[in-house]
Amino acid sequence: MGAVVAGSPIPDVPDLARMRRERHARLQAAMAEQGLDVLVLLGSSAVAYATGAVVPGTDSGRAVLMRPVAVVVRGAPAAHLFTPYPDGAPDDLPADHLHGPLHPELDEGAEALLAAVAELAAPGAALAFDELTHPLGRALAGRDPADAGAVLGAVRLCKTPDELACIRAAQRINELAMSEVEPRLRPGVRQTDLTGVFLRRIFELGATANCIDPIWQVMPPRRADGPWTTHGDIAFPTATTDRLLREGDVVWVDTGISYQGYASDFGRTWIVGTDPRPAARQQAQFRRWREVMAAALERCKPGATALEMGRAATAANDGVKPWIEHFYLAHGVGLDSAEMPLVGTDLGDAFDERLVLQPGMVLVLEPVIWDEGAAGYRSEDIVAVTDDGWEPLSSHPYDPFEGAW
Amino acid sequence: MTTAVGTAALPEGGRIDFARLRAERRRRLLEAMAAHDLDAVILGRPANVLYASGARQLWTAGARPFGPACVVVRETGRAHLLSTWDEGVPAEVAHEDLFGLSWNPVRVIGNVAAVPGLGQARRVGTDGFGIGTPRLVASVAPGAEVADAGPALAAARVVKGAEELSCIETALAVAEGALAAMAGAMRPGITERELVGVHAAALADRGVTAPGSEAVACATPRRGPVRLRRMAGDRLIGAGELVALSANALYCGYEGAVGRAVLAGAAIPTAAQARLVERARDATAAVVAACRPGASGADLLAAWHRTGEASSPEPLAWGLGLGMEAPLISAAGPAAPVGAGAVISEGMVLAVQGWVAEEGAGGALQLDVVHVTGSGPRVLSRA
Numbered sequence: 001m002g003a004v005v006a007g008s009p010i011p012d013v014p015d016l017a018r019m020r021r022e023r024h025a026r027l028q029a030a031m032a033e034q035g036l037d038v039l040v041l042l043g044s045s046a047v048a049y050a051t052g053a054v055v056p057g058t059d060s061g062r063a064v065l066m067r068p069v070a071v072v073v074r075g076a077p078a079a080h081l082f083t084p085y086p087d088g089a090p091d092d093l094p095a096d097h098l099h100g101p102l103h104p105e106l107d108e109g110a111e112a113l114l115a116a117v118a119e120l121a122a123p124g125a126a127l128a129f130d131e132l133t134h135p136l137g138r139a140l141a142g143r144d145p146a147d148a149g150a151v152l153g154a155v156r157l158c159k160t161p162d163e164l165a166c167i168r169a170a171q172r173i174n175e176l177a178m179s180e181v182e183p184r185l186r187p188g189v190r191q192t193d194l195t196g197v198f199l200r201r202i203f204e205l206g207a208t209a210n211c212i213d214p215i216w217q218v219m220p221p222r223r224a225d226g227p228w229t230t231h232g233d234i235a236f237p238t239a240t241t242d243r244l245l246r247e248g249d250v251v252w253v254d255t256g257i258s259y260q261g262y263a264s265d266f267g268r269t270w271i272v273g274t275d276p277r278p279a280a281r282q283q284a285q286f287r288r289w290r291e292v293m294a295a296a297l298e299r300c301k302p303g304a305t306a307l308e309m310g311r312a313a314t315a316a317n318d319g320v321k322p323w324i325e326h327f328y329l330a331h332g333v334g335l336d337s338a339e340m341p342l343v344g345t346d347l348g349d350a351f352d353e354r355l356v357l358q359p360g361m362v363l364v365l366e367p368v369i370w371d372e373g374a375a376g377y378r379s380e381d382i383v384a385v386t387d388d389g390w391e392p393l394s395s396h397p398y399d400p401f402e403g404a405w
Numbered sequence: 406m407t408t409a410v411g412t413a414a415l416p417e418g419g420r421i422d423f424a425r426l427r428a429e430r431r432r433r434l435l436e437a438m439a440a441h442d443l444d445a446v447i448l449g450r451p452a453n454v455l456y457a458s459g460a461r462q463l464w465t466a467g468a469r470p471f472g473p474a475c476v477v478v479r480e481t482g483r484a485h486l487l488s489t490w491d492e493g494v495p496a497e498v499a500h501e502d503l504f505g506l507s508w509n510p511v512r513v514i515g516n517v518a519a520v521p522g523l524g525q526a527r528r529v530g531t532d533g534f535g536i537g538t539p540r541l542v543a544s545v546a547p548g549a550e551v552a553d554a555g556p557a558l559a560a561a562r563v564v565k566g567a568e569e570l571s572c573i574e575t576a577l578a579v580a581e582g583a584l585a586a587m588a589g590a591m592r593p594g595i596t597e598r599e600l601v602g603v604h605a606a607a608l609a610d611r612g613v614t615a616p617g618s619e620a621v622a623c624a625t626p627r628r629g630p631v632r633l634r635r636m637a638g639d640r641l642i643g644a645g646e647l648v649a650l651s652a653n654a655l656y657c658g659y660e661g662a663v664g665r666a667v668l669a670g671a672a673i674p675t676a677a678q679a680r681l682v683e684r685a686r687d688a689t690a691a692v693v694a695a696c697r698p699g700a701s702g703a704d705l706l707a708a709w710h711r712t713g714e715a716s717s718p719e720p721l722a723w724g725l726g727l728g729m730e731a732p733l734i735s736a737a738g739p740a741a742p743v744g745a746g747a748v749i750s751e752g753m754v755l756a757v758q759g760w761v762a763e764e765g766a767g768g769a770l771q772l773d774v775v776h777v778t779g780s781g782p783r784v785l786s787r788a
Contacts, residue, residue, distance in 0.1 A: 042468075043470060044468050055467075055635075056618055056621075056635050057466040057467075057618070057619045058466060058467070058616075058617060058619070059452075059466070059615065059616070059617050059618070059728045059729075060450060060452065060467065060468055060469060060728075061450065061451070061728035061730060062728055062729040063466070063467045063468035064450065064468045065723070065729055065730075065733055066720075084635075084719070084720075084737070084738070085635050085636065086632075086718075087632065087634035087635060087636050088635070088636045099739060100718070100737055100738030100739055100741075101737060101738040102738060102739060102740050103733065103738070103740050105555075106733065106740070106743060106744070108741075108742075108743050109740040109743065111740075112738075112739045112740035113740075115739070129536065131470055131471070131533075131535050132534045132535065132536060133533070133534055134531075134534045134553035134555055135553075136534070149536070192609045192613070193609065193610075195605075195609045195614045196605065196606040196608075196610055196614075197606070197609075199602065199605035199606060199609065199614075200602035200603065200605055200606035201602065202602070203599065203601045203602035203605065203637070204598065204599055204602050206639075208636075209466060209619060210605070210619070211465065211466050212464065212465045212466070213463060213614050213615045214614070226490075226492075227490040227491050227492035228491045228500060229489050229490045229491075229505070230489050230490070230500075230503055230504065231505055235489065235490035237463060238463075238490065238492045238493065239461055239462065239463045239464070239493060242412075242612040258466075326489050326505055326507070337465075345508040345509070346507055346509045346512060347508050347509050348509070
């Protein structure tokens with residue numbers, strides 16, 4: 001019995017061609033609704049959504065200079081892709097829709113981009129951009145394009161069944177790789193050693209790219225033992241180094257990889273040791289975490305609001321907000337590793353109250369049970385909102401804590 | 406300063422003097438801001454944020470939309486940083502210079518507007534430009550002109566100091582080690598994807614993790630059309646195939662990169678393959694030889710053209726420092742020629758990349774790193 005989203009089951013294996021067709025149809029419908037004729041997309045995840053193109057994992061500087069660009073014309077059968085990575089384009093992209101790189105971060109590129117748009121768009125067409133660059137701003141010479149953000153936000157909020165299957169596939173790769181990392185968590189191992197094991201395995205297992213430098217943060221017993229923070233709450237996530245892990249260290253793990261552009265999000269609490277066993281106090285933290293998850297998931301169904309979910313989670317933690325001050329109880333995941341919907345941010349209660357759960361939304365729930373004096377417990381699990389409730393997209397054990405997802 | 410490369414701390418404080426490196430970067434940035442008439446800059450690109458603040462940041466892949474992550478005010482000389490904690494933040498950025506992460510645009514604007522001296526700025530540069538950027542600047546520096554901070558940042562970053570060169574050489578040594586690991590693992594039957602994994606593990610073994618780019622592992626066929634693929638596949642690599650390998654590492658933000666054509670298996674290259682590798686090496690060397698102070702991007706493109714090789718579908722050269730940076734010089738795509746007007750200056754470090762392909766033989770990749778000195782190009786690559 002499979003979970004159903006908007007009347008369709010989530011497939012075991014994503015049909016990538018169908019996924020691209022459905023995304024394109026959604027974009028076209030949203031453009032028609034908002035009266036836009038041409039979308040010019042520069043954002044990494046926006047281009048991936050519109051074209052299905054994948055790119056290697058690169059740092060921000062390279063990603064900016066070597067960014068693919070998508071041009072979506074209303075009524076056209078597919079988006080145009082301008083890319084330095086032509087081998088990342090899907091096979092079904094028509095050959096005359098695949099073009100060389102534009103480099104819109106440079107003046108030459110901005111002019112070439114506008115020339116390409118002029119060739120593809122009818123005169124006087126209503127243009128929208130998701131982002132600009134300074135050279136593009138200059139080349140537009142006073143013309144003021146619309147913001148494509150509303151179109152993208154609308155189409156990306158609720159996932160198609162194939163998109164959900166991609167997220168599940170990414171998560172599966174991430175989890176399998178973690179199964180090989182866990183036995184390495186012995187005294188004297190370096191954080192970067194764990195990274196090496198993890199990254200090697202994700203590529204072998206079919207990851208498209210790595211999205212974030214894996215985090216293996218050692219948590220201090222008390223807030224004051226950790227880094228100074230602007231808000232007095234705990235610091236997380238801090239960047240990995242060659243830090244040596246020691247017996248008893250409580251490690252909060254956070255990693256994300258991509259499969260066909262879709263991100264995973266893996267979060268667990270591990271304990272370093274030759275035979276790691278959580279103390280009674282640590283098991284109690286985990287039990288509380290499970291209670292908070294159960295309370296939040298009880299509110300996870302179409303029609304419920306983010307505010308209801310956040311309040312239920314807080315009530316299950318004796319009235320203390322079970323998440324870090326600068327984060328959230330839950331965030332979405334998709335072509336970005338953190339995207340809408342957000343639950344419990346500093347956008348406030350009014351924002352959360354307006355956010356009504358709908359089938360196809362994805363939530364990465366990451367409650368944090370902080371236990372001053374004994375660090376705390378944090379794990380992440382992913383669910384899709386289905387037509388009548390929720391369906392897990394993650395499925396990893398909680399070792400060395402006892403209990404199954 | 407010692408040029409021996411290594412990543413461990415030394416008790417006498419040898420190797421790289423990071424305090425001096427950060428001070429030098431800050432000085433160059435403030436000078437560039439003055440030269441470009443910028444009273445303040447609002448930076449969002451991680452490499453620029455690192456350059457201005459010296460803060461170690463969490464590496465994430467891809468281009469994020471522009472948002473304020475670091476503010477530098479020329480009048481005070483201070484850098485203000487988006488960081489909820491002080492771990493990874495150098496001592497010269499004080500607690501009161503930090504502002505925390507927020508999802509609420511009103512709070513973000515409030516945090517940035519509170520930066521001392523920003524409100525009085527007449528001209529504010531940003532290193533990215535979103536649809537909402539003019540509104541952001543108007544809220545935090547009322548009446549200020551919005552300018553492109555790109556040229557000032559490029560001017561500051563383009564010339565490398567001694568410490569920066571040491572960082573690049575360390576990154577280069579790591580990248581060359583990762584390339585050797587890939588070449589060593591390349592027995593017939595291994596997949597391209599597995600080689601990308603070998604690269605990632607080889608970096609981590611040397612204590613660094615994040616690369617400027619994941620590895621290139623592209624087996625090129627001995628029959629039919631040849632193209633350089635950057636996305637590794639499940640393709641099994643066959644003995645006797647030329648494989649394009651490119652490794653890449655970041656050390657304290659600075660990039661090292663190397664690209665080579667390696668023959669798979671214990672095979673002996675065919676005459677055509679040997680010639681191809683030689684051609685890629687020679688053509689790349691011709692461009693390296695043109696990397697002299699005062700040369701232009703057009704001169705580099707012409708140097709490649711004169712070798713008689715076809716234009717590469719990839720950039721020919723780019724600045725190397727805190728990752729890929731200006732100038733980008735390329736004969737590929739609708740915007741070509743890109744960077745023809747760029748001026749090569751003394752102190753720059755450039756990556757020069759050649760790609761030569763021929764049906765029946767395969768493809769050969771050659772990527773070398775060169776330091777532009779007053780007496781000409783000095784090749785830093787050793788592989």
